[in-house]
Amino acid sequence: MQAFLYGWQNFRRNFGLSGAVIIILVLLFFSFSSLISLNIIVQETINSIRTKADLSLYLVPSVTDNSLNNLKTDLEDLSPVQEVTVINAQEAFASFKQLHQNDSDVMESLQEINSNPFGPTLLVKIKPNTEIAPVLEMVTSPRYNDIIQEKDFSNYQQLIDKIDFWGRKIKFLGFIVSGLFVAIVVLMIFNAIRLSIYARLEEIKMMRLIGATSSSISAPFLVEISISVIIATIISGGLFLLVISKLQPQILNFLGLKINLFYYLLSHSLMVFGGPLIFTLIVCWLAARAAMKKYLNL
Secondary structure (H helix, E strand, O other): OHHHHHHHHHHHHOHHHHHHHHHHHHHHHHHHHHHHHHHHHHHHHHHHHHHOOOEEEEEOOOOOHHHHHHHHHHHHOOOOEEEEEEEOHHHHHHHHHHHOOOOHHHHHHHHHHOOOOOOOEEEEEEOOOOOOHHHHHHHOOHHHOOOEEEEEOOOHHHHHHHHHHHHHHHHHHHHHHHHHHHHHHHHHHHHHHHHHHHHOHHHHHHHHHOOOOHHHHHHHHHHHHHHHHHHHHHHHHHHHHHHHHHHHHHHHHHHOOOOOHHHHHHHOHHHHHHHHHHHHHHHHHHHHHHHHHHHHOO
């Protein structure tokens, strides 16, 4: 209890420097929380794209039932494929006419042809959270060139790779910024402890004369640092959740995601805020220990 009181007195005595430390710690916690949130958003975006990664295969009108069934079976045997639906030529033709019923040029062209120019269509549904590369590799192989007339799919894997690439780039930049904040925090903690030691130098000498242990001397300084870290955690956590609650609708609508990021962070607060808190406490205690070792020979 005495260590806490002395630590609180040190915190109040050096409030100017402690306030500066708290500001840097808030920025540090913001960078940590942003990295965690970015990782969640990147993963959810990739998963969302994968759930939409369906493709359509338009077959030639002359394709035989045997070739169509073989292609369908080969697709269904692939692990990423969830379902393959066959739309026959008549259904494809009827769907096309309905879609373009208000386009006079298209309808006139169909009347001139006076036949069904469409072949069967295969709609391939991909399982969520799976790689679609094996499917794309199979449908683009020369084996099926004679029966597949056209493929309708976006290059989802390239899009996923690009999102993952930029996500890793941004996270790397975030780690650099966080590392810079950590370095600044270490220097400021070191100086804060040095000033606290100078302010209590006579008191510390008296404590040594009466046989005080190293732990009883160092405890108030560790308490002082812990108070700064805890206050910064509370401030940054509250501000970060406030920012997320305000920006979440715009971010998620832009990316087409359905996750409630605010409640996710809130329900995982032990990981999102507790992990950085423990890490920062350890770093600050080590910095404080280094300062005490230098100026107090503890």
